[in-house]
Amino acid sequence: MSMIKIENLTKTVGEHKTKVLDRINLEIQHGEMIAILGPSGSGKSTLLKCLAMKESWTDGSFQVGDIDIMKAGFSGKRKISREWAYVEQSPQLHPERTALKNVLIGQAGQTPIWRMLTGMVRSDDYMGAMDVLESLGLLDKAHQKASTLSGGERQRVAIARSLAHGVKVVLADEPITGLDPKSGEDVIKTLRALCSSERVTIITVIPLELAEKYATRIIGLQEGHIAFDIKGRRLTSAERRLL
Numbered sequence: 001m002s003m004i005k006i007e008n009l010t011k012t013v014g015e016h017k018t019k020v021l022d023r024i025n026l027e028i029q030h031g032e033m034i035a036i037l038g039p040s041g042s043g044k045s046t047l048l049k050c051l052a053m054k055e056s057w058t059d060g061s062f063q064v065g066d067i068d069i070m071k072a073g074f075s076g077k078r079k080i081s082r083e084w085a086y087v088e089q090s091p092q093l094h095p096e097r098t099a100l101k102n103v104l105i106g107q108a109g110q111t112p113i114w115r116m117l118t119g120m121v122r123s124d125d126y127m128g129a130m131d132v133l134e135s136l137g138l139l140d141k142a143h144q145k146a147s148t149l150s151g152g153e154r155q156r157v158a159i160a161r162s163l164a165h166g167v168k169v170v171l172a173d174e175p176i177t178g179l180d181p182k183s184g185e186d187v188i189k190t191l192r193a194l195c196s197s198e199r200v201t202i203i204t205v206i207p208l209e210l211a212e213k214y215a216t217r218i219i220g221l222q223e224g225h226i227a228f229d230i231k232g233r234r235l236t237s238a239e240r241r242l243l
């Protein structure tokens with residue numbers, strides 16, 4: 001059984017019912033690293049948000065394991081959302097807290113109330129948080145206040161926060177925007193390694209060159225529909241022309 005299965009996912013907007021997503025069919029397995037590519041306005045962010053259940057769609061079915069999202073009640077959706085993280089382009093962090101503290105306390109709803117109140121952490125949590133920060137190239141920023149971090153650094157703290165709390169699916173919209181090429185590639189390399197070692201599933205919008213090098217699968221969108229869906233590899237010139 002696929003981890004995620006969507007069929008004919010369609011989203012229309014406005015009075016002219018413009019199709020932003022047009023009959024998208026996808027089956028996603030654990031441990032895939034999926035890069036979504038496509039021209040500006042092709043629907044990449046909308047698809048990510050729908051997959052993350054942050055945005056509604058007009059038509060289509062959406063199954064996660066044996067849970068039908070359209071019919072799932074609050075507890076079914078909550079079970080899924082605990083293990084999934086959507087990292088937006090400008091994620092919310094506690095501005096006055098350090099990068100490390102942001103990773104440790106997690107998002108509201110994931111942290112035991114006693115820990116929020118006392119601020120106490122176990123030493124293995126501390127080491128785990130430092131490990132993920134290091135793997136995302138943030139060790140030297142661990143003790144810096146979130147408000148003083150750059151946009152790209154804040155994104156990586158948000159990814160570290162998800163991973164430190166055992167998230168199994170990460171949906172990240174342009175996670176390396178604003179990073180220099182080397183740091184950007186290091187982040188993508190780390191995400192790919194997590195797919196291989198921990199079977200974390202990553203669905204993300206990243207530049208073409210990095211998608212070709214690190215993604216296990218590349219999905220090309222064009223005007224809201226899937227133009228190609230291939231294993232990670234160098235694109236042919238015909239595929240490149242679609243982007």
Ligand SMILES: Nc1ncnc2c1ncn2[C@@H]1O[C@H](COP(=O)(O)OP(=O)(O)OP(=O)(O)O)[C@@H](O)[C@H]1O
Nearest residue numbers: 013014019020038039040041042043044045046047
């Ligand atoms: N709620 C909405 N109302 C009207 N139009 C919308 C809405 N949501 C998305 N769109 C339109 O749908 C199209 C796809 O938007 P989306 O942000 O998903 O594209 P994208 O591929 O992520 O683009 P970019 O690469 O520029 O970020 C755009 O033309 C956008 O204007």
